[in-house]
Amino acid sequence: MNKKVIVPPIKSQGIKTKLVPWINDTILQSGIDIENANWIEPFFGTGVVGLNSPVQGRHIVSDTNPHIINLYNSIKDGSITEYNMRAYLEREGKVLEQADENGYEYYREVKNRFNRDHSPFDFIFLSRAGFNGMMRFNKKGQWNIPFCQKPNRFAPAYISKICNQIASAEKIIRKGDWQFLNQGFIDTINMAKVGDIIYCDPPYFGRYVDYYNGWTEEDEEALFAALMCTPAHFILSTWHHNEFRENEMMNRFWNRFNVLTQEHYYHGGGHIENRHPMVEALVFNFDLQEPQYQEEAQQLELLFA
Ligand SMILES: C[S@@+](CC[C@H](N)C(=O)[O-])C[C@H]1O[C@@H](n2cnc3c(N)ncnc32)[C@H](O)[C@@H]1O
Structure with a gap:
């Protein structure tokens, strides 16, 4: 195939x-x-x-993992789209690039915010700005991956790639009958x-x-x-x-x-x-x-x- x-x-x-x-x-x-x-x-x-x-x-x-299910349910119900994800990543990517300590400080801020509020937008940010594309949570269920060390992580081409991936997932989910359960x-x-x-x-x-x-x-x-x-x-x-x-x-x-x-x-x-x-x-x-x-x-x- x-x-x-x-x-x-x-x-x-x-x-x-x-x-x-x-x-x-x-x-x-x-x-x-x-x-x-x-x-x-x-x-x-x-x-x-x-x-x-x-x-x-x-x-x-x-x-x-509730964050995975929350993300896909948000894509399914339309609260996450390629368009609002683009706006989010462009905004957050800019802040990351200009942040102190070569982006480390802002990565930590998003990590703390995600561990408190569990936003699926921040989940995508951490998944794509974390070290080596890894996903790991500590004993308290908190995001536990260090920064990828690239303050310019969210360059326009990378944002487009992520948004296209959201669009492809959305298309498949919309066309079928999907149930996402935690x-x-x-x-x-x-x-x-x-x-x-x-x-x-x-x-x-x-x-x-x-x-x-x-x-x-x-x-x-x-x-x-x-x-x-x-x-x-x-x-x-x-x-x-x-x-x-x-x-x-x-x-x-x-x-x-x-x-x-x-x-x-x-x-x-x-x-x-x-x-x-x-x-x-x-x-x-x-x-x-x-x-x-x-x-x-x-x-x-x-x-x-
Ligand atoms: C090896 S990963 C699956 C990888 C997936 N096939 C992929 O290609 O991305 C295993 C998944 O099982 C979930 N998991 C672990 N224990 C579980 C359990 N008891 N019941 C349901 N899911 C569980 C984890 O959160 C993790 O997302």
């Missing part, structure tokens, strides 16, 4: 932009009725997978019905941890139990191994389903493991119709007809 991937307006270290074509190919090879299936996504994150999903039914997506994954998985597709991208066990991304063995087990019982189709993204270690959860829970793997580099984050390739896995509970083999079989049939 070669369609251009829509990039969302927020960033995070776990963003799956590069894996979207692989996830979509897997869905398209599943034989699932994508015109009627609902898309259920309990770990929405930046939203890049759901926004690019080929599934055309309702989209029920959720995250325990709730835990079990409640969302339980909303899936026969024929729907659940896409899960939980925090990776044994890897990143912050306030909204804590993930224990018990969580993984609860996810396994929920996916084991669902009447819907599911795809789970997880890590398989890297050159340092294997994901022990594969053997414990996931190897009993179908598994595909692919090497992937993550960008961003200070962790040494992130500078090495990671073998990603897609775990799913349906069979693939393999088009390349079907094509070969048809050619052989023609040859021997």
Whole structure:
């Protein structure tokens, strides 16, 4: 599938932009009725997978991070548009550029304001002016990423890029039937019905941890139990191994389903493991119709007809 991937307006270290074509190919090879299936996504994150999903039914997506859900609900109800975001970023970008300490002082001010008022405009500002496009919250649930050190961060071209991303997200949301919920994954998985597709991208066990991304063995087990019982189709993204270690959860829970793997580099984050390739896995509970083999079989049939 070669369609251009829509990039969302927020960033995070776990963003799956590069894996979207692989996830979509897997869905398209599943034989699932994508015109009627609902898309259920309990770990929405930046939203890049759901926004690019080929599934055309309702989209029920959720995250325990209220700021993500608040942002997308604001885009849905029109209180955030590409136009008011442009006005906001032009104004704030100018203040940042002229602020003391090369912008540090103003970044801190916006950070404090966001931690107090939780404005989705400030959420975009911090996501795009924070270090390395990372998203992290401390134990009190407060934004915890340092400044990217670029006082001229919001140059006109960068503002246009962000506003175009808002416009693309808005177009997709307006054209479909979207529900954005601030709730835990079990409640969302339980909303899936026969024929729907659940896409899960939980925090990776044994890897990143912050306030909204804590993930224990018990969580993984609860996810396994929920996916084991669902009447819907599911795809789970997880890590398989890297050159340092294997994901022990594969053997414990996931190897009993179908598994595909692919090497992937993550960008961003200070962790040494992130500078090495990671073998990603897609775990799913349906069979693939393999088009390349079907094509070969048809050619052989023609040859021997
Ligand atoms: C790996 S990220 C998802 C990344 C996303 N697929 C993307 O490409 O941007 C995991 C998300 O799960 C959310 N999360 C963590 N624990 C959760 C829970 N118990 N229930 C629902 N969401 C949770 C986090 O806030 C985070 O946004």
